[in-house]
Amino acid sequence: MSVYRINIVLFGIRTIGSALIREVIKNQQSLLDHHNIDLRFPIIANSNLAFFEKEDQKNNWEADVNQLTIPYTMSYIIDRAKEKGHENLIAIDATRGPEFAKSYISLIQNGFDIVSVNNIVNSLHHDYYTEVRRNLKKYNTEFLYESHISPGLAxxxxxxxxxxxxxxxxxxxxxxxxxxxxxxxxxxxxxxxxxxxxxxxxxxxxxxxxxxxxxxxxxxxxxxxxxxxxxxxxxxxxxxxxxxxxxxxxxxxxxxxxxxxxxxxxxxxxxxxxxxxxxxxxxxxxxxxxxxxxxxxxxxxxxxxxxxxxxxxxxxxxxxxxxxxxxxxxxxxxxxAFGKQNTAKSILNDILKIAERKRTAVYS
Ligand SMILES: NC(=O)c1ccc[n+]([C@@H]2O[C@H](COP(=O)([O-])OP(=O)(O)OC[C@H]3O[C@@H](n4cnc5c(N)ncnc54)[C@H](OP(=O)(O)O)[C@@H]3O)[C@@H](O)[C@H]2O)c1
Structure with a gap:
């Protein structure tokens, strides 16, 4: 079976976002060896700046994010991801507060699956809650958030x-x-x-x-x-x-x-x-x-x-x-269920669940 590449677009790169990158880097080889899954971070963003990976750059994210970020809009990120031909896109919401919730629908409508650690998004008004789920169904994408209650506990x-x-x-x-x-x-x-x-x-x-x-x-x-x-x-x-x-x-x-x-x-x-x-x-x-x-x-x-x-x-x-x-x-x-590493592991588990389901759908 060929290597299955997952492209993660990470929003939020402070405590949890950076813990997630470290967790992925730590597990990258074993994910390749045991699951044939290659997790990459082609786009990493905070509230107003984004870093876009170049093909020859890998795993040097801290230096790159500090030096090579540019202002962005959500539609620019979505267009850029499509233009670069990134497949199997998963957006990670490691942001704080309700602001990023505004981007969920357009991400879903553009085929992104979403893994979220920001539990405010699921406690907004019920109309928004159902609208997200209506779109998930329509665009056949997933939204996982096991860490919203007790990271690490299912x-x-x-x-x-x-x-x-x-x-x-x-x-x-x-x-x-x-x-x-x-x-x-x-x-x-x-x-x-x-x-x-x-x-x-x-x-x-x-x-x-x-x-x-x-x-x-x-x-x-x-x-x-x-x-x-x-x-x-x-x-x-x-x-x-x-x-x-x-x-x-x-x-x-x-x-x-x-x-x-x-x-x-x-x-x-x-x-x-x-x-x-x-x-x-x-x-x-x-x-x-x-x-x-x-x-x-x-x-x-x-x-x-x-x-x-x-x-x-x-x-x-x-x-x-x-x-x-x-x-x-x-x-x-x-x-x-405490700590940034525990939370990062919980996000990674959700990413892997989506990756496995996507791969099964491709090969079935
Ligand atoms: N810390 C924990 O142990 C823990 C445990 C479980 C769950 N959580 C949840 O995980 C989430 C992240 O926590 P954290 O501790 O990493 O928060 P944090 O240290 O405050 O970092 C938040 C990050 O999100 C970015 N951000 C904020 N609004 C954004 C937006 N609209 N678009 C893109 N990026 C945005 C911030 O960018 P700027 O730097 O530009 O502001 C920053 O990089 C929170 O929802 C928190 O409740 C945290």
């Missing part, structure tokens, strides 16, 4: 497999925040103030730059929304009831300086919440979908220390899927 694939088998998910419970998993695991086991553990989580890189994004619950809510939509629920972010862990005085509307100087305000609330629990219970911040009662919630709960949620180690994710077939014993997907 949450989306498991749901799709359950649906394909005819089973019906009735309830979902999740811990999908690296930072809040870390914080509550330690808070349950140690006699240390909440704010001290929060600061440790910040130093270790578990939180966003502004940890209020974690404490507000929006990140967990966004992931819950993505799961809900996988379960064919027509819901928006506003339909998810979110219990924020922030107090009014240090909410997003106050400055970061004030927030940083007043984190200790949180200690009293969490000390009381800890004390008010039944014996041998710990706090966890969970997302919950109950389709029987049509509820979508993100909240602080108290769970037995010997339960699956109570046993979670610092930083671990856990997704429980209750289905009609499995009854009261849920399917559990659990593990560490």
């Amino acid at each position: 949450v989306v694939d498991t749901i799709k497999d359950l649906q394909a088998s005819g089973d019906i998910v009735t309830k979902v419970r999740t811990v999908t925040s690296n930072s809040l998993s870390y914080i509550f695991s330690r808070f349950g086991n140690e006699a240390v103030p909440f704010s001290k553990i929060l600061e440790d989580a910040e130093k270790l890189g578990y939180t966003h730059n502004d940890s209020r994004e974690d404490l507000s619950g929006i990140d967990v809510a966004r992931k819950l929304l993505i799961i809900a939509r996988e379960l064919d629920q027509k819901v928006e972010l506003k339909d998810i009831k979110v219990q924020s862990l922030l107090t009014e005085s240090i909410s997003k509307s106050t400055s970061k300086v004030i927030y940083n100087s007043q984190k200790k305000i949180l200690d009293r609330f969490f000390k009381i919440a800890k004390q008010n629990q039944k014996e041998k219970h710990v706090l966890r911040y969970i997302g919950e979908i109950d389709l029987e009662h049509n509820t979508f919630e993100v909240k602080l709960v108290s769970v037995p220390i010997d339960s699956n949620f109570g046993q979670l180690k610092a930083g671990e994710h856990l997704i429980e899927l209750y289905t009609l077939n499995t009854g009261t014993t849920p399917i559990r997907i659990q593990g560490a």
Whole structure:
């Protein structure tokens, strides 16, 4: 079988984008040897500049990107890719924020498959969500995003497999925040103030730059929304009831300086919440979908220390899927889903899935 070349057009080249390039370079030979797949990056772009590979350049991307980038528009990238005859084009969305979502439809209409790590795109308005899927069907292209919930854990694939088998998910419970998993695991086991553990989580890189994004619950809510939509629920972010862990005085509307100087305000609330629990219970911040009662919630709960949620180690994710077939014993997907390398591996897995399906389609 001849070598199957995949041309990756990468958007976003800072933390995750560069980790992906390194992961591909690290695995390039073994992908060739074991899968006969040659992954190349002919076009790499950040928010306003793009690098276009010349035939004799390979793997020197850092120097090239620093020296040889030019301003671009999306239609220029699409035209250039066609003009160069690049086949099997996969666009990678390793951008941050909602801006790049505007380009999805035109990429799909021009035959690009898409792998995304930017989960904001799947939590935009449902009309956009369905428009993307309508176009994917029409243009026979794929959109994979396993890293949107827990990089490295096959949450989306498991749901799709359950649906394909005819089973019906009735309830979902999740811990999908690296930072809040870390914080509550330690808070349950140690006699240390909440704010001290929060600061440790910040130093270790578990939180966003502004940890209020974690404490507000929006990140967990966004992931819950993505799961809900996988379960064919027509819901928006506003339909998810979110219990924020922030107090009014240090909410997003106050400055970061004030927030940083007043984190200790949180200690009293969490000390009381800890004390008010039944014996041998710990706090966890969970997302919950109950389709029987049509509820979508993100909240602080108290769970037995010997339960699956109570046993979670610092930083671990856990997704429980209750289905009609499995009854009261849920399917559990659990593990560490932290770090740029883990995320890069998850993107690479999605790329390889698309590559294998494309190749199978060509040879069948
Ligand atoms: N970091 C992690 O550990 C992690 C883990 C899981 C998921 N994620 C998700 O992965 C995505 C990337 O994260 P990151 O940490 O790599 O972010 P980052 O360090 O902020 O880098 C974002 C990159 O995207 C580029 N970009 C922004 N808007 C763009 C646009 N409209 N078109 C093209 N490029 C654009 C930026 O270009 P400029 O340099 O020009 O601004 C930058 O290169 C985010 O959505 C994040 O939520 C990150």
